[in-house]
Amino acid sequence: MEKKNWPLWEIFIRSRQGLSHRHVGSLHAADAAMAVENARDVYTRRQEGASIWVVPASAITASSPDEKSVLFDPADDKVYRHPTFYDLPDEIKHM
Amino acid sequence: MEMDLLHRFEAYIASDKKIEPKDWMPDAYRKTLIRQISQHAHSEIVGMLPEGSWISRAPSLKRKAILMAKVQDEAGHGLYLYSACETLGVQRDDTIEDLHSGKAKYSSIFNYPTLNWADIGAIGWLVDGAAIMNQVPLCKCSYGPYARAMVRVCKEESFHQRQGFQIMMTMAGGTEEQKEMAQDALNRWWWPSLMMFGPPDDDSPNSAQSMAWNIKRFTNDELRQKFVDLTVPQAELLGLTVPDPNLRWNEETGHYEIGEIDWSEFKRVISGDGPCNKERIETRRKAWDDGAWVREAAVAHSQKRADRRASTDTAAA
Ligand SMILES: [Fe+2]
Numbered sequence: 112m113e114k115k116n117w118p119l120w121e122i123f124i125r126s127r128q129g130l131s132h133r134h135v136g137s138l139h140a141a142d143a144a145m146a147v148e149n150a151r152d153v154y155t156r157r158q159e160g161a162s163i164w165v166v167p168a169s170a171i172t173a174s175s176p177d178e179k180s181v182l183f184d185p186a187d188d189k190v191y192r193h194p195t196f197y198d199l200p201d202e203i204k205h206m
Numbered sequence: 207m208e209m210d211l212l213h214r215f216e217a218y219i220a221s222d223k224k225i226e227p228k229d230w231m232p233d234a235y236r237k238t239l240i241r242q243i244s245q246h247a248h249s250e251i252v253g254m255l256p257e258g259s260w261i262s263r264a265p266s267l268k269r270k271a272i273l274m275a276k277v278q279d280e281a282g283h284g285l286y287l288y289s290a291c292e293t294l295g296v297q298r299d300d301t302i303e304d305l306h307s308g309k310a311k312y313s314s315i316f317n318y319p320t321l322n323w324a325d326i327g328a329i330g331w332l333v334d335g336a337a338i339m340n341q342v343p344l345c346k347c348s349y350g351p352y353a354r355a356m357v358r359v360c361k362e363e364s365f366h367q368r369q370g371f372q373i374m375m376t377m378a379g380g381t382e383e384q385k386e387m388a389q390d391a392l393n394r395w396w397w398p399s400l401m402m403f404g405p406p407d408d409d410s411p412n413s414a415q416s417m418a419w420n421i422k423r424f425t426n427d428e429l430r431q432k433f434v435d436l437t438v439p440q441a442e443l444l445g446l447t448v449p450d451p452n453l454r455w456n457e458e459t460g461h462y463e464i465g466e467i468d469w470s471e472f473k474r475v476i477s478g479d480g481p482c483n484k485e486r487i488e489t490r491r492k493a494w495d496d497g498a499w500v501r502e503a504a505v506a507h508s509q510k511r512a513d514r515r516a517s518t519d520t521a522a523a
C-alpha cells in the first residue's frame with residue numbers, strides 16, 4: 112500500500128462572536144483550503160462554529176514538559192501579583 | 207532521570223491529573239492507549255457500515271435525514287479518535303493498515319447483519335446505548351486527548367440512542383407484523399449488545415492495569431450490569447420481551463440477574479468468524495483502494511497551487 116499521509120492540521124474554532132478561537136482537535140488535509148472544509152464537517156456539525164483557523168501542526172513550537180518548572184515555577188512565589196495579598200480596612204467595601 | 211519521570215507520571219495518575227501528549231509516559235501505558243483508541247476509532251468507522259446500508263432504504267425522508275446525520279456523526283467520532291491516537295506518535299495510514307490487514311480489532315457487534323428496518327431501531331437503542339455506557343466514564347480517562355474526544359462523542363451520542371428507541375416505539379406500537387419485527391430485532395441484538403462490554407471480569411486480564419492507570423473507571427461486569435438495569439424497563443415499556451428466560455429482578459440487590467452469556471460466540475466473532483467479518487473488512491479495503499486516486503489528486507492539486515503561488519510571488523518581486 113502506498114503511503115501518502117496528508118499533512119496534519121490543528122483546528123481552532125471561535126464558537127461565537129466575542130469569544131476567542133479555541134483548539135478543538137486536529138485533522139489531515141492536502142492543503143489549507145481543504146483543512147477548513149474538513150474542519151467544518153468534522154468539528155461544526157451542530158453550530159459550534161462562527162470562525163475556523165487551521166494551522167499546520169508542523170508550524171507549532173511547543174514548550175517542553177521538562178522545562179515546566181523552569182518556565183512556570185518563578186510565578187509561584189509572587190503572591191503579591193494577586194489582589195488577595197493586600198489587607199484592606201473593613202471600612203473600604205469596594206476596591 | 208527515568209525514575210523521576212516515572213514518579214511524576216505516577217503522581218499525576220494518583221492525583222487524577224491528565225497526561226498530555228508531550229508528557230513522559232511508560233511504554234506500556236502508551237501501547238495500551240494506542241491499542242484501545244485505535245480499536246475504538248475502527249469501531250466507529252466499521253460501525254457506519256451496518257446502518258449505512260439502510261440509508262437508501264429508510265421508510266421516509268425524515269428517517270433518512272436522521273440516519274444520515276447519525277452515520278455522519280460516527281464518521282466524525284472515528285476522526286476525533288484517530289487524531290487522539292496520533293498524538294501518541296503513530297501514523298494515521300499505519301493505523302488504518304492495521305485494520306485492513308486484520309491485525310487490529312474493532313467491536314464485534316458490527317459483524318452482525320442488519321436484516322430489516324427494525325434493526326436500525328435496535329442498533330440505536332441497544333448498541334449506541336451500550337456504547338454510551340462504555341464511553342461516559344472514558345470522558346474522565348487519564349489521557350487528555352482521549353478524554354476530550356470522548357466529551358465530544360458523548361454529547362453527540364444521546365440523539366443516536368433516542369432516534370433508535372423512537373423507531374422501536376413506533377414499530378412496537380404499529381401493526382402486528384411491525385411489532386413482530388421489533389421483537390425479532392431485540393431477540394437478535396440483545397446478547398451481542400451485552401457482549402459489547404467485553405469478557406467477564408475474571409477473564410479480562412488487562413482490566414486491572416487499565417483501572418490502575420485511570421483509563422478504565424468501571425469493570426466490564428459493572429458496566430454490563432448498569433446497562434441491563436437501565437434497559438430492561440425500557441423493553442417493558444415497549445411491550446417487548448427480553449430474550450432471556452433466566453432474567454429476573456433481585457429484590458435484595460436491587461439489580462437484574464441475567465442468564466449465561468455465550469462467550470464462545472463472542473470469541474468466535476471477535477477472532478474473525480462472525481456473520482459479516484469478511485464483508486466488513488472487504489468493504490473498508492475497497493473504499494480505501496477506490497479512494498487512492500482522490501488522495502493522490504488532492505496532493506497533486508495542492509502542490510500545483512503552491513507552485514503557482516510561488517511563481518507569481520517571484521514575478522511580483
Ligand atoms: Fe459513535
Ligand SMILES: [Fe+2]
Binds near residue numbers: 280334337363366
Ligand atoms: Fe453512535
